Amino acid sequence: MSYFRPAIDAMTGYIPGEQPKPGTKIIKLNTNENPYPPSPKAMEVLHNLDGEWLRRYPDPFAREFCQAVSDALGVPADWIIVGNGSDDVLNVLVRSCAEGSERKVLYPMPTYVLYRTLSAIQPAQVVEVPYPADFQLPIKELIAANGAITFIASPNSPSGHVVPLDDLRELAQQVSGIVVVDEAYTDFAEYSALRLVQEFENVIVLRTLSKGYSLAGLRMGFGVANPKLLAGLFKVKDSYNIDAIAIAVGTAAMRDQAYKNACADKVKISRTKLAQDLKNLGWKVLDSQANFVLATPTEGNAESIYLGLKERGILVRYFKQPGLEDKLRITVGTDEQNQMLVEALVSVNK
Numbered sequence: 081m082s083y084f085r086p087a088i089d090a091m092t093g094y095i096p097g098e099q100p101k102p103g104t105k106i107i108k109l110n111t112n113e114n115p116y117p118p119s120p121k122a123m124e125v126l127h128n129l130d131g132e133w134l135r136r137y138p139d140p141f142a143r144e145f146c147q148a149v150s151d152a153l154g155v156p157a158d159w160i161i162v163g164n165g166s167d168d169v170l171n172v173l174v175r176s177c178a179e180g181s182e183r184k185v186l187y188p189m190p191t192y193v194l195y196r197t198l199s200a201i202q203p204a205q206v207v208e209v210p211y212p213a214d215f216q217l218p219i220k221e222l223i224a225a226n227g228a229i230t231f232i233a234s235p236n237s238p239s240g241h242v243v244p245l246d247d248l249r250e251l252a253q254q255v256s257g258i259v260v261v262d263e264a265y266t267d268f269a270e271y272s273a274l275r276l277v278q279e280f281e282n283v284i285v286l287r288t289l290s291k292g293y294s295l296a297g298l299r300m301g302f303g304v305a306n307p308k309l310l311a312g313l314f315k316v317k318d319s320y321n322i323d324a325i326a327i328a329v330g331t332a333a334m335r336d337q338a339y340k341n342a343c344a345d346k347v348k349i350s351r352t353k354l355a356q357d358l359k360n361l362g363w364k365v366l367d368s369q370a371n372f373v374l375a376t377p378t379e380g381n382a383e384s385i386y387l388g389l390k391e392r393g394i395l396v397r398y399f400k401q402p403g404l405e406d407k408l409r410i411t412v413g414t415d416e417q418n419q420m421l422v423e424a425l426v427s428v429n430k
């Protein structure tokens with residue numbers, strides 16, 4: 081007999097992007113971290129943290145952080161659920177809403193692979209609907225499959241495109257389950273779906289501090305939705321899922337919108353330059369509203385370029401997946417890092 085449930089034996093675990101030790105001399109453009117440091121105000125809070133904060137259990141609802149989100153985004157503080165990264169909120173959503181073939185999980189492909197992993201653990205049946213080449217949302221197919229949860233990453237990873245609000249509205253109107261708009265990259269995008277949570281009680285918008293706020297190591301994300309929807313999720317989440325340090329530091333980061341926006345503006349300018357430099361090498365580059373680009377080399381194959389870059393100390397992301405085998409997802413770094421990448425590509429291609 082196996083030690084594990086059949087669903088666990090049958091699945092493959094999620095494979096995170098490589099994380100070399102801090103301090104390793106490497107240009108890390110593989111997991112979409114922000115190249116700039118966290119807000120100085122957040123770092124000051126970290127340095128001045130009192131032991132008393134750690135002696136006690138943290139606030140299970142991170143209300144101080146929720147108030148900061150409320151002030152920054154203009155949503156009521158009691159419309160927010162905070163997670164140990166937005167991955168934690170994704171996990172709570174699947175635990176709360178999906179099961180077997182009666183309560184399916186749906187998402188367009190390619191997208192964030194964790195949606196599949198979480199569903200396999202539950203287990204819940206998944207329906208993966210392919211995106212067409214132009215990345216128009218396959219609304220009709222998604223509506224027809226009628227999931228208990230429909231995940232839409234917008235901007236999507238790895239494509240970088242944003243899903244139009246009217247498409248999301250149509251989806252939210254027509255499905256009986258929850259629509260999750262995963263906005264991990266929204267700080268680099270032109271518009272957000274946040275207002276849809278006021279229009280539809282079955283929509284939850286997810287945000288994270290990992291990308292825009294340069295705090296991937298802190299593990300903090302949150303969902304915004306009607307309290308009716310949050311009530312079920314609060315029953316499922318761990319009581320103390322966000323630690324006291326994350327609450328204190330995350331609150332300061334959330335209150336420093338000016339710093340976050342300034343870093344995002346730099347990343348967006350670098351994104352345009354990087355895309356142009358890759359196009360100048362003859363690569364095809366999708367328009368991106370995230371802090372990465374999905375690019376297709378015209379010379380040499382993507383996997384060997386990925387390996388060649390790795391040898392030269394530059395990590396990018398290669399997905400051995402249908403539709404992505406000929407592409408690389410490259411995080412936008414500082415201009416200096418991007419320049420070193422482009423120079424390395426010239427020598428890898430030789």
Ligand SMILES: *Cc1c(COP(=O)(O)O)cnc(C)c1O
Pocket residue numbers: 164165166167168192233237262264287288289290296299300301
């Ligand atoms: C990075 C990412 C997340 C996870 O963010 P964390 O808050 O670090 O857990 C969620 N969704 C997508 C699409 C992402 O790319």
